[in-house]
Amino acid sequence: MKIAVISDIHSNLEAFQAILNQMGKVNQILCVGDFVGYGAKPNEVIELAKRLKMVSVLGNHDYASLTDDTSGFNPYAAVAAHYTFQHLSREGKEFLTSLPLASKIKIRSYTFYLVHGSPADPLNEYIFPETSENLLQEFLKSTDADVLLLGHTHIPMFIQLKDGVILNPGGVGQPRDHDPRASYGVIRIEDGKLSFKNHRVKYKIDKTASEILAAGLPSMLAQRLYHGW
Numbered sequence: 001m002k003i004a005v006i007s008d009i010h011s012n013l014e015a016f017q018a019i020l021n022q023m024g025k026v027n028q029i030l031c032v033g034d035f036v037g038y039g040a041k042p043n044e045v046i047e048l049a050k051r052l053k054m055v056s057v058l059g060n061h062d063y064a065s066l067t068d069d070t071s072g073f074n075p076y077a078a079v080a081a082h083y084t085f086q087h088l089s090r091e092g093k094e095f096l097t098s099l100p101l102a103s104k105i106k107i108r109s110y111t112f113y114l115v116h117g118s119p120a121d122p123l124n125e126y127i128f129p130e131t132s133e134n135l136l137q138e139f140l141k142s143t144d145a146d147v148l149l150l151g152h153t154h155i156p157m158f159i160q161l162k163d164g165v166i167l168n169p170g171g172v173g174q175p176r177d178h179d180p181r182a183s184y185g186v187i188r189i190e191d192g193k194l195s196f197k198n199h200r201v202k203y204k205i206d207k208t209a210s211e212i213l214a215a216g217l218p219s220m221l222a223q224r225l226y227h228g229w
């Protein structure tokens with residue numbers, strides 16, 4: 001079984017299409033939030049996501065783009081969230097509104113728990129690779145999951161603990177690990193065993209950057225795509 005895990009598309013249609021083209025046929029796609037924000041193509045990203053029938057959860061930029069509440073956002077993120085709030089289609093709003101804060105599903109013999117930030121703070125907590133193992137173990141215990149899927153940091157992560165696995169596929173539309181290529185992950189379940197691999201894909205950054213500038217969004221949101229931060 002082949003399961004794709006994605007996160008933080010952030011209205012970057014070019015990056016989204018690129019990872020879908022590379023991953024090929026999969027049994028399931030799981031998305032841990034932030035379809036929109038930062039980029040200029042929120043409705044196009046959502047339309048494509050809807051066709052894929054993914055299991056998905058709400059991200060903090062998704063929430064901000066629905067409510068126009070940018071509390072805690074930096075000025076660039078706030079401008080982009082307000083832009084998305086103004087430009088979201090009715091169908092786009094309905095899709096984001098339908099997303100839960102967390103989702104728990106069973107695939108084969110594994111229980112997966114999906115959340116954008118953390119089980120303690122679904123929208124806003126950042127969990128990095130250096131987060132203490134004790135806290136990560138508590139998350140696995142509290143969710144009663146074998147695999148905890150997180151997003152929000154835009155940094156790939158795979159941590160094997162005694163009670164399960166915690167992973168982050170990195171950012172599709174705005175990587176922050178100093179690698180500008182779009183990031184996603186693939187989980188394989190074969191003979192009852194689970195494995196994970198991070199994949200990176202080049203995409204047309206120039207086109208995405210031009211769309212951001214043409215939309216009147218801050219130039220920094222275009223420039224950072226070239227550097228992966």
